[in-house]
Amino acid sequence: MSLDAARISPYVRALSGALDALAPNDEYVPLAEAKDHLHALDPAVSGDLLAPYEIEASTGMPAYGWLERARAEAVLARRNAPEPSDAEIERARGLDGALGARMQARRDLHRHLREARLLPSLRLHGAARRLEPVDAALVYDRLAPDGRWVRVRAELRLAGTTDGIRVRPQGRLVLDPALQHLFTRHATVALGGLWETLERATGGTLQRLSRGFLGPFWYPGMERDPAVPQALYSGLLLHSSIEVFGTDVDGDRHLDPYQSAGAAETVPEGCGRYRERRFAATAAVEPHVQAWSQDHGMKCVVVPIGRRRRRL
């Protein structure tokens, strides 16, 4: 779905503000990249260069195509081609107003993109946390197919260099590109299945595996999920959700009113499971979220958008 041009700036600023309110930690995609990316999408910066302004109907998040156009412009921006001067832009504006506006928007956008780091469509990187034995952390970021932004984080113990991961003497990890392919194929399968696949593929022993999503972003007028109360769409509501399997997690805690606890998924031996959903909400929707959570027998963290955050 597309939004009217007039609603785009308020939309991206609202989403950016909601991200600020949520203050996601490193189990989610980096906040700075998300905000830089959203800033590029703002027509106040990029004019209509990145149109059409496509939004994923089911999640209310910016669609991949829209985000990708910003990433493509970033590639061009980093080529450091000479940019038009003010006088050249004014001259173009005199000849054709729309063309001059586009030249101005392209210059402003490229200036931003030269400094910005954007969300990747697919990215895997890793770092050693300890060398003897080798404890490594792998982080896989992706623009999820439904528009949400996902980070899979795996902490594993390796018996040394494996098929997919080579450990350099100074602790730098060299990842086989095949490992990223593996994550791409399995990033959205059940976490227990991903745990098993990663252990099998790397030959390591997983200590902790988390998958954190930013989104969906609900706002008035969007396509509604019939399974949740209408009132949750009466304001702005950004979700963050996390699912963790880990040897450092005790028991099985479920604090996600939007996902059912589900049938007993196999949890690897010696691991606990933790699932939580947090929200950033405007004042109109905040009490409804609290009530909905309580209906599910849980109390969720809801941080206000656009107001000073309470200390949690």
Next chain:
Amino acid sequence: MPERPNQYLGEALTHAVLQRRREAVRTHQEEALTEVQGHLSTQRVIANELDDGIRTLSTHREELHRLESEANDGSLLAALVRPFTARRTALARSSVTEALVVRYEAVSVRLREATAFSDELKLTALELQQEVDRLHRELGESLHNQRVAAQRVLQAQEALDALDANAELSPEQKDRRRDRFGFDLRTETVALDLHKAASEHCRNHLPAARSLRDTVLQLHEEMAAYVLGATHTVNAAGRRIQGLGMLADAPTVVAELQESLDALQEAMEATAAYVETSQDLVAKVLPELAARVAAAGEAGAAVTEADLRMLNREKRRAMAERALREAAEEEISDLLGDL
């Protein structure tokens, strides 16, 4: 139309001014030609890169077909073997989604490049149209000035002719007026010739300026139409590539991705046609343009003062009358829109 029909329009014309104008137009057209050459070359590069990108993207179709066959293989042997091969190939097997996303992003960059280039072409076309407009304006001024100069030459000539028959004037008065009218006659004759040369200069350069403008317009129109079509198709494919990646290469994904790649096939065919057109432009249009610009620069050599001194009174009269006649013809052509 000028408000002062008997006054010259624009800056005062001298040999130096005319020479400067010639140099300016020649330089400008040579620069424009270089710019057009650059645009043609860029267009060819972008078109080829897009062609490569889309072609590579569409080659994944075969890989998808293989996956679909494997996934749909319901034989007992396949069912028995699948768990073992899956384990063995956990790292060896590549993700089609991954490969498609990488290729799609490369094509997306090329499309953004083409979009920016399309804007550059439009700006150049607008600047060249401005040059055509300027030449038309100067031509209009020159024709007007030519007419004014011709009328003044004839008036001075008539005044000289009438002077000899005028019995009321003393010989000294006649001498003084003869000097005055003679001076006016020569001055206006020079002006007439300069304005005539200025008109010729504009006429000579207009076809080259039009050709440059039309070439860039054609480039822009083709690039804009191509980018519009390709963007639509590639974006549609991108939505599916990303949107269906969730299911991690499952067979249902494969069938829909194949539809997207069929659409890419159309984009690829359009690209191939576009590449051919751009190569045709480079091969045919560029030499013609260069020849036109060179011919315009050589035409219309400046009239020297020595030539003017050779003109006798009869020639001046004939020249002024011819200039008036030509100016009248120009006006008629102008009215008919045939300029």
